[in-house]
Amino acid sequence: MEHITGAKAAIAAVIGCLTALWGWFGWLVFAWVVCMAIDYITGSCAALRAGEWSSKQARDGLWHKLGAVVAVLVAVILDGVIGIILANIPALTLPFDYTVFVSVLVLVWYIMTELGSIVENAGALGAPVPAWLANAIAALEARVDQAGEQLGQGEDSANRDV
Template sequence: MDKKIFLERGTMGAIGAWVMDQFDLLLPTVFLLTILMIIDYLSGMLASKKEALDHPNSKQYGWNSKKSLLGIYKKASYIFIISVAVCTDYIIYKFTVELGIKFEHKTIFGLLVTTWLIVNELISILENAGRMGANLPDFLKKVLTELQSSIDKKGKKM
């Protein structure tokens, strides 16, 4: 049993080391996205609880296990989206190397997609804070919305 655990951990460590070597800029953004997804999930749960207190006789408000599970599925799908983007980056990088074209960046789409998802999470956290009763600074929401829009435009140009 110990050999199996050692083999699994060694394999995961080797894969992790290779990914970090290949996508040194992408990894910190994926880590940040993971933290923001957890914060968004928790803030959504708190906002639902607060709304349930504000509307005690309404089943429309409050924490719901089905909504919670759907939120987890949505966040898990981010992994698939980023994986597709990273695979696209890998294909582009490998083909440019094979064709003899000097291409400095190992990741374009992976970083772009991850950044877009980070902005979505930040906006969602702000919305959850608003649902809990916090006064949101309009300039912050405006900046995040404009950033999301500029990322969309950058993606359309590619």
């Protein structure tokens, strides 16, 4: 029993250290990376089960994931540039402290996309998947899309109900 308590304490310490190092944004990135890995593995398994697996499709999936990484990096750079602009141009102010926003939207959108794909893969593997789960993921993804679309619009559209 002491080993289990020690293992729990060690896991809690590691998670605490990582949270102090990464913060909530780091855990969001971690969740996205885990979702990408699960999607790739379950997609490959579903293709194998259907007898449709090919190395070309597997490579295309990896290229797709690389493109997503590049898009997230662009969002992180954009957040950094916005932060620099806001810190150095006194005429530009926001009613809140700006740290990250665009990259959070992009990451959450990609996480929702990966979760939707994982649910599809689970169904292709033969698991019963409740329709409401896929619908909930699609609805969340649509809300993130709406928030992203409002990002570049004026204050009038930002005050409308989404």
